Amino acid sequence: MPPSDQVLTVAQMQAAEQALIDGGESVDSLMLKAGRGAAEWIFRLAVDRPVTVLCGPGNNGGDGYVIAETLRAWDLPVTVVAPLEPATDAARNARTAYWGGFSAVGHGGVFVDCLFGSGLSRPLGDELAGLVRTLAGTHASCVAVDLPSGISSDDGVLLNEDLPRYDLTVALGAWKFAHRLLPARKAMGELRLVDIGVARVDEAARVISRPALAAPTQDAHKYTRGLLAIVEGPMPGAAALAASGAVHAGAGYIKVLGEASGLPVWAVADPRPLDEALEDRRIAALLVGPGLGRDGAAEAKLEAALAFDLPTLVDADALHLLNPAMVAGRSAPLVITPHAGEFAALAQAFGVEAEGRIDAVRALASAVGGVVGAKGPDTLVAGSNGRLAIAPPASSWLSTAGTGDVLAGIIASRLASGDDAFAAACHGVWLHGEAARRAGPAFSASELAAHVSGAYAACL
Numbered sequence: 001m002p003p004s005d006q007v008l009t010v011a012q013m014q015a016a017e018q019a020l021i022d023g024g025e026s027v028d029s030l031m032l033k034a035g036r037g038a039a040e041w042i043f044r045l046a047v048d049r050p051v052t053v054l055c056g057p058g059n060n061g062g063d064g065y066v067i068a069e070t071l072r073a074w075d076l077p078v079t080v081v082a083p084l085e086p087a088t089d090a091a092r093n094a095r096t097a098y099w100g101g102f103s104a105v106g107h108g109g110v111f112v113d114c115l116f117g118s119g120l121s122r123p124l125g126d127e128l129a130g131l132v133r134t135l136a137g138t139h140a141s142c143v144a145v146d147l148p149s150g151i152s153s154d155d156g157v158l159l160n161e162d163l164p165r166y167d168l169t170v171a172l173g174a175w176k177f178a179h180r181l182l183p184a185r186k187a188m189g190e191l192r193l194v195d196i197g198v199a200r201v202d203e204a205a206r207v208i209s210r211p212a213l214a215a216p217t218q219d220a221h222k223y224t225r226g227l228l229a230i231v232e233g234p235m236p237g238a239a240a241l242a243a244s245g246a247v248h249a250g251a252g253y254i255k256v257l258g259e260a261s262g263l264p265v266w267a268v269a270d271p272r273p274l275d276e277a278l279e280d281r282r283i284a285a286l287l288v289g290p291g292l293g294r295d296g297a298a299e300a301k302l303e304a305a306l307a308f309d310l311p312t313l314v315d316a317d318a319l320h321l322l323n324p325a326m327v328a329g330r331s332a333p334l335v336i337t338p339h340a341g342e343f344a345a346l347a348q349a350f351g352v353e354a355e356g357r358i359d360a361v362r363a364l365a366s367a368v369g370g371v372v373g374a375k376g377p378d379t380l381v382a383g384s385n386g387r388l389a390i391a392p393p394a395s396s397w398l399s400t401a402g403t404g405d406v407l408a409g410i411i412a413s414r415l416a417s418g419d420d421a422f423a424a425a426c427h428g429v430w431l432h433g434e435a436a437r438r439a440g441p442a443f444s445a446s447e448l449a450a451h452v453s454g455a456y457a458a459c460l
Ligand SMILES: NC(=O)C1=CN([C@@H]2O[C@H](COP(=O)(O)OP(=O)(O)OC[C@H]3O[C@@H](n4cnc5c(N)ncnc54)[C@H](OP(=O)(O)O)[C@@H]3O)[C@@H](O)[C@H]2O)[C@@H](O)CC1
Pocket: 017, 026, 027, 030, 031, 032, 034, 035, 056, 057, 058, 059, 060, 061, 062, 063, 087, 088, 115, 116, 117, 118, 119, 120, 121, 122, 123, 124, 125, 145, 146, 147, 172, 173, 196
């Protein structure tokens, strides 16, 4: 099987295909593997319904002819709609090898979109967009091969409006960013991956998968497991929620630096002035931001916290205060976890200008000199060295107040436990998503936090 966690850009996919060709494959042989692999999934979906394959001019269209011929040979009624002539040798060869018929309107049954794949370079013209919509509307099920036509592979942007929703998208060779990012992901239905022999690409982005975590060693004590200090602000509920997430995610000791009213009994408050409290050499990681406020006092706390150069997670209010001077000269790991609004403020503060979300997240990580967990329904984690990971789809019930504080607590807990910053962010995002899955519908942030230990148990 192909590495099922890697996500490739179009350029990386082309390089991977070239490596296969250098190793003795041809475009035609790869197209046969891709088309036949896709045909198997379509055959299962179709059962005995007729299939209409829309074939474009490039190699995605070539895949379509292979699919049509494969299904025809398996005795399914198949027709091809071909508004454009094949323009590549492989697509021409595949069309020549197709022995079935053509039609202008299709068959009903299953619509298979092989108009454009990763070679789409601009929005569909009105005529082609109309044809895709009509065929989708006149068939009971819709399948996209590699990508739905009209979607930009490298960033998941919809280049046309009113694109159809697909029941199934069969990715060829590797996942592309569009399979993992919104809004494209929403249009794709079920996702399946066909193996054409693509190897692991070291610098590829990854989908975050279940981490392997360890239980504490036999001789562990609370400090070896990690002391996490959470800087409290005027809204102590946020620090308490972060502490609840943190206690279930690995750290052995959670201390809240402040008055800590309303804290659970197992968390320890340290009400001394922050500078003094931060002198505790046993602190393994710091969390600053949840409930911190955005006034002068908050800014002073953030500066003090960052000056200690400990592994630190900056979240929430603190992200509106963070600036380049505060992170200059730091050497300890830093993680920031902005949602879209906080990201925009940070991009301005750090002078990040980039086209597209992925480049922007990478550029911010580089400017901050740390790891960015860009939160949202399709969370991205970027390291300052260009590493990128994409969260698997998570429960939409996470869209409720306080879940971000819980996530901050979990990631900070992983930092205190000794994960490096990138791993802490990835492990934390996975634990948070899994806790939400276990919490079911309509949970509160504290109920979410209580499910983190169940998520942890799944990683042992
Ligand atoms: N390479 C391999 O080994 C393998 C590749 N595989 C398959 O190949 C697919 C990529 O193939 P591809 O690069 O040929 O691109 P594809 O998406 O078919 O379209 C390009 C054509 O469309 C045209 N065009 C673009 N936008 C347009 C628009 N809006 N409106 C009109 N025309 C437009 C463009 O023309 P141009 O932009 O030059 O005008 C060009 O003619 C990939 O997704 C996978 O399915 C698999 O078989 C495995 C082996």
